[in-house]
Amino acid sequence: MKFTKMHGAGNDYIFVNGFEYDLDWKHISQIVSDRHKGIGADGLIVASPPSNDSDLKMRMFNADGSEGEMCGNGIRCLVSFARDEGLVSCDLQVVKVETMAGNLDVFPILKNSQMIGARVSMGPPILIPQEVPVRIDSDNPTIDYSLRVDGYDLSLGFVSMGNPHAVAFIDDDVDSFPLALIGPQVENHIIFPNKINFEIVNVLSRKELKVRVWERGSGITMACGTGACAVAVAAHMKGIMSGEVNLKLPGGDLTVRWDGVGEVELEGPIETVYKGFFH
Structure with missing residues (x-):
C-alpha cells in the first residue's frame, strides 16, 4: 500500500x-x-x-x-x-x-x-448540549459546566465542530496539567454518549491562547484543528476574545476566526x- x-x-x-x-x-x-x-x-x-x-x-x-x-x-x-x-x-x-x-x-x-x-x-459551531451531544439537563449553550474528575474540578464548555469537544480554561500552566490521567476519564465520562475530545486552555491575551489536547480515540496529540475551533468559540462565548485568535499548541500555531455568528474559519x-x- x-x-x-x-x-x-x-x-x-x-x-x-x-x-x-x-x-x-x-x-x-x-x-x-x-x-x-x-x-x-x-x-x-x-x-x-x-x-x-x-x-x-x-x-x-x-x-x-x-x-x-x-x-x-x-x-x-x-x-x-x-x-x-x-x-x-x-x-x-x-x-x-x-x-x-x-x-x-x-x-x-x-x-x-x-x-x-x-x-x-469549518461550518457553524453546534452549541446545544443535546446536539453536541452531552447528557445534561440544559437546552442552552453551556460554557461553565462543573465536572469533578479524579480530584480535579473542571469548568467545561461544550462545542461541536461536527465532532464533540469539552473545553476547560484553567489557571495552572497547561504543560503541568496531568492530561494523560484526566484526558481519558473525561473522554469516556458517562455524560458523553459518543465520547469526547478534551482541550485545556491558558489565556495569554485576548489574541493568544495556549492549548493542549486529548483527542478521542487517539490520546494526547500535538494539535487538533476542530479542537482549536472549539476553543476559539468557547473563548468568544466567555468574552475572552472576539474576531481572530492565535492558538499555540505543542505542534505549532493555528489561527481561528469567528465573529460570533456563522461559520468558523481555521487557518x-x-x-x-x-x-x-x-x-
Missing part, C-alpha cells in the same frame, strides 16, 4: 489514495498508527470518491480504528495530498470536501506554486514528512 505521511501543526496522519485501494480501513488505521510496530501517526485519512457534488471525500480514522467525523488539520493535508496525487486539479482555488460533518470548503495557500497551508470554512500549515510503501 502506497502512503504519504503528513502533518498539520504536528497532528500527523497517514494518507492513502482510496480511489486506488479499498481495504479494511479501521484495521489498517490501527496497524499503521502504531508508533512502535507501524508507521506511527495520530490516525489514517483516506482520499475517496465523493458521493455528492464535492471534489473529494475524506474518511478519517483514529489510531484506535474508530472513524471520526472530521479533522481540521487532516483536511488541509488531504487537499495537498489530493493535488499531488492528481485527484483534484491544482487550478482549483477552493476544493470542496465531503466529510461526515458536512461539505467543507478548503482554500489552498500557495508559495512558489507549492501548497504550504490552507484556510478551511494553518501543512507539511509532507515522507512517502513510502507499507506491506
Whole structure:
C-alpha cells in the first residue's frame, strides 16, 4: 500500500489514495498508527470518491480504528495530498470536501506554486448540549459546566465542530496539567454518549491562547484543528476574545476566526514528512 505521511501543526496522519485501494480501513488505521510496530501517526485519512457534488471525500480514522467525523488539520493535508496525487486539479482555488460533518470548503495557500497551508470554512459551531451531544439537563449553550474528575474540578464548555469537544480554561500552566490521567476519564465520562475530545486552555491575551489536547480515540496529540475551533468559540462565548485568535499548541500555531455568528474559519500549515510503501 502506497502512503504519504503528513502533518498539520504536528497532528500527523497517514494518507492513502482510496480511489486506488479499498481495504479494511479501521484495521489498517490501527496497524499503521502504531508508533512502535507501524508507521506511527495520530490516525489514517483516506482520499475517496465523493458521493455528492464535492471534489473529494475524506474518511478519517483514529489510531484506535474508530472513524471520526472530521479533522481540521487532516483536511488541509488531504487537499495537498489530493493535488499531488492528481485527484483534484491544482487550478482549483477552493476544493470542496465531503466529510461526515458536512461539505467543507478548503482554500489552498500557495508559495512558489507549492501548497504550504490552507484556510478551511469549518461550518457553524453546534452549541446545544443535546446536539453536541452531552447528557445534561440544559437546552442552552453551556460554557461553565462543573465536572469533578479524579480530584480535579473542571469548568467545561461544550462545542461541536461536527465532532464533540469539552473545553476547560484553567489557571495552572497547561504543560503541568496531568492530561494523560484526566484526558481519558473525561473522554469516556458517562455524560458523553459518543465520547469526547478534551482541550485545556491558558489565556495569554485576548489574541493568544495556549492549548493542549486529548483527542478521542487517539490520546494526547500535538494539535487538533476542530479542537482549536472549539476553543476559539468557547473563548468568544466567555468574552475572552472576539474576531481572530492565535492558538499555540505543542505542534505549532493555528489561527481561528469567528465573529460570533456563522461559520468558523481555521487557518494553518501543512507539511509532507515522507512517502513510502507499507506491506
